[in-house]
Amino acid sequence: MTAIVWIRRSLREHDNTALVEASKEHEKVIPFYCVDENYFENSTLGHPRVKFWHDSLKELRDNLGDEKGKELIVRKGKPVEELQKLIKETDADAVYHNRDYTPYSRERDQKVQEELEIPVETFKDIVMFEKEEILTNSGTPYKVYTYYSKKWFKNEKKRPQEVKEYKTPELESDEIPSLKELGYEKPEDMEVWEGGRENGLERIEDFKDKIWNYDENRDYAWKDATSKLSPHLKFGTVSIREVFWEAERIKARNPNDDTSGIKTWQEELAWRDFYIQVLWNWPETTEKPFLEQYEEIEWRSKEEAEEDWEAWINGETGVPFVDAGMRQLKKTGWMHNRLRMVVTSFACKDLWLDWKDVHEYFNKMFIDAEIASMVGGIQWAYSIGTDAQPYFRVFNPFTQGEDYDPDGKYIRKWVPELEDVPDEHIHKPHEMNQIEQENCGVKIGEDYPEPIIDHDEERKKAVERFEDKKD
Ligand SMILES: Cc1cc2nc3c(=O)[nH]c(=O)nc-3n(C[C@H](O)[C@H](O)[C@H](O)COP(=O)(O)OP(=O)(O)OC[C@H]3O[C@@H](n4cnc5c(N)ncnc54)[C@H](O)[C@@H]3O)c2cc1C
Incomplete structure (x- = not known):
């Protein structure tokens, strides 16, 4: 009795439910990973996430390879076709995998269920x-x-559960493509986490x-x-x-x-x-707001709002706390939760940027991109989601900085040109006079921008736009 365990996002052996269950029923178990190269060709993922995945997959392969009789079988190609080939080669009786819940995974897994001729068992794991x-x-x-x-x-x-003893039959396995082959070499000037x-x-x-x-x-x-x-x-x-x-x-x-x-x-x-x-x-929430009354809001697309969009993604809005968050993301692929809320609220209520463009950007950049939490978080900050921040409660991005980074330690780390700005001006460096700017070596408008928005004005406009649509 042979089972194929198709591993996707549970890159571990310990307490991997599909693997645990397969090892209870089968002596021969084939941990299998399919590298879908088209996925990398057709998407614009950030380096941190691809590297994290790559490190994790390699480590899993090496760890299984170190155990006698076990191996991770890697194949490059399309999941359905590669599974079909492997079933033929091994005469496997069943395919096991853990369930995933994104619209993309649901469609992929449905196809696998329909096209394979042996039972496909799925498990709750993530x-x-x-x-x-x-x-x-x-x-x-x-x-x-x-x-x-x-x-x-x-x-x-x-x-958590341990896997039972199992053996992997001897099979050909492809090399895991290098990051260079996948087109994801490390860009200069990035601090990347290891997976x-x-x-x-x-x-x-x-x-x-x-x-x-x-x-x-x-x-x-x-x-x-x-x-x-x-x-x-x-x-x-x-x-x-x-x-x-x-x-x-x-x-x-x-x-x-x-x-x-x-x-x-x-x-x-x-x-x-x-x-x-x-x-x-509610899988449709990847495409439209959870709250239907806000479906017709006309947001500014990143093309229409090009200058503001560029300032936001590059951390050059002149609002130090927002800029620090966006620069942390650009440099590492990760951003602290408080900042995720603040920069997203800023994108909505100060810049009126389209939430779908924000989603696309985060999806590309986040090392931890989890569609459900991302859509949930964005729609929360945009006041268009389930259990969201009410539209009239608008974060002031300057006071958020004062409250959560009172001495400007976080700002100084990610916006180094503000390093010598005194504490009393760190959240609003544009309020420094000429002499104060000279004293700390920052010329506002040259070394660091003036704020691109008047927050009080934008807040009022945003609330009015929401009120227009609220019923
Ligand atoms: C706009 C926005 C986008 C977000 N996008 C993502 C995303 O793509 N992927 C992601 O994992 N999280 C996302 N979050 C949630 C949260 O910001 C991150 O999970 C958290 O910052 C990760 O840091 P941590 O591991 O140190 O979390 P900890 O504070 O240590 O929390 C432990 C774990 O709980 C989960 N978690 C924490 N906060 C949340 C939350 N608000 N919603 C759902 N799960 C949470 C995460 O898995 C996290 O690792 C988003 C939040 C916002 C506001």
């Missing part, structure tokens, strides 16, 4: 609760997080001390107080069950301590599940 597992008392999917999360915490959760499970486990270790004060510190980007596990959860180098139960273990070992930091962190895992179930139940 979330704690999926699809319609958590419903309102009247049996409909949740649109509001607070009530959803109560059930999420109450429901029984699976624990792979080992790295993910180190992140978990490193976060164990920070988790206690997560609730107090998480909003301050300069404190580096969050787990930075998002790309690991995206590529499945660590599992959702592993990280949830690790947090529970920390709590259990210190029963008398205040565990609110741990609870707040687990809430974020629930947010991730929440948005994934929203995307599953």
Whole structure:
């Protein structure tokens, strides 16, 4: 009895549900990865994400190869065709894979179900609760997080599982194409995170001390107080069950301590599940607002608003906190959550940029691009999503900086031309007079731009536009 385990975004052996289940039923198991080269040709992904995926895939191949009798079989081509060839070569009885919930994956997986002639078994793996597992008392999917999360915490959760012994038959395996072959060499001047499970486990270790004060510190980007596990959860180098139960273990070992930091962190895992179930139940939200009344809003496309768009993506808006966030993204492929909210709110309520252009840009740039959380986050900030920020609550990007980066540490790191600006002007350097500018060596308008917007004016206009459409 031979099973093929088609690995996609769960790039690990430990607690990989499809692999665990296949190893229970089959002595011969073929962990299989299909590199779809057309995917790389036809998309414009940022280097950080491709590198993270590449590191993780290579590490998985090497780790399995180091274990006697196991191997990751890699093939280049189209998933359906490569699976069909492999089934023929090995006389496999079944294909196992973990479920994914994006519109693209659903279509791909449907095709595989229809075209393969052997059973295809699918498993929940990337979330704690999926699809319609958590419903309102009247049996409909949740649109509001607070009530959803109560059930999420109450429901029984699976624990991580080990795979049973298995052997991989001897088979030809293709080389994993290099980043150069895929056209994704490292651009100059980027700081790129390394992928792979080992790295993910180190992140978990490193976060164990920070988790206690997560609730107090998480909003301050300069404190580096969050787990930075998002790309690991995206590529499945660590599992959702592993990280949830690790947090529970920390709590259990210190029963008398205040565990609110741990609870707040687990809430974020629930947010991730929440948005994934929203995307599953309302897949059309990748294309249109969750709130129908805002479908007809006329946003400014990046072509129409070219100058503002360029200033926003390059971190040259003259609003230091926004610029710091956008530059962190450009340089590393990652951005702190507070900044994701602030820069997106700025794109909407100050620049009136089309949310779909913002989505396309984030999707290209984010190392942790998770469509559900991304669409959820963007539509939240744009006030057009489920459980979104009300349209009349508009972030002031200057005071957001004052509140969450009071000494300008984060700004100075990512906008180095403002390094010597005194604390009292770091959030509004354009308010410095000539002498103050000379004293700190920054000429506003030359070394760093004037703000491209008048926030009070843009806020008023944005609220009016929303009010026009709200019913
Ligand atoms: C506009 C916008 C776009 C976003 N796009 C993405 C995205 O593409 N991919 C992504 O993983 N997250 C996204 N988020 C959510 C959040 O910003 C990131 O998950 C978080 O910053 C990752 O850092 P961390 O791993 O240190 O998180 P931690 O604070 O340590 O949280 C732990 C984990 O919980 C999950 N999580 C945390 N916050 C959220 C949230 N608000 N919604 C859903 N899941 C969450 C992530 O998997 C994260 O790794 C977005 C948020 C906004 C506002």
